[in-house]
Amino acid sequence: MGFCFPGYDDKGSDLPPRRECAPLWRARVMATMPQIELVLAVGQYAQAWHLGDRRRKTMTETVAAWRSYRFANEGPAVLPLPHPSWRNTAWLKRNPWFEADILPQLREDVERLVF
Numbered sequence: 001m002g003f004c005f006p007g008y009d010d011k012g013s014d015l016p017p018r019r020e021c022a023p024l025w026r027a028r029v030m031a032t033m034p035q036i037e038l039v040l041a042v043g044q045y046a047q048a049w050h051l052g053d054r055r056r057k058t059m060t061e062t063v064a065a066w067r068s069y070r071f072a073n074e075g076p077a078v079l080p081l082p083h084p085s086w087r088n089t090a091w092l093k094r095n096p097w098f099e100a101d102i103l104p105q106l107r108e109d110v111e112r113l114v115f
Helices: 021-031 044-054 059-064 065-071 086-094 098-114
Strands: 036-042 077-081
Touching: 021 098, 036 098, 044 059, 044 065, 044 077, 059 065, 059 077, 059 098, 065 086, 065 098, 077 098
Parallel strands: 036 077
Antiparallel strands: none
């Protein structure tokens, strides 16, 4: 969301994206690519930006409701995904539906869009 790595906090976790970045460039960059059919909203910051008020209470609830965003009839489809961090291993184990339901759809979408 920020076009740069924001650095680490005192505990070694990634800092959040800088607040001024997405409002400055995100809409302009997206406007130059009207052919985009699918947006991968990776992590809570991207989900907040792309889904706005449609986002659910938690990141897990948002990702679990992926069909309501992926198959929406407005603009590019949005597929909310958890951040791909080693710290999310426990989340992936607690939510086996992610691998069973979402990853096959993601693979299908990528294959369709790339080839």
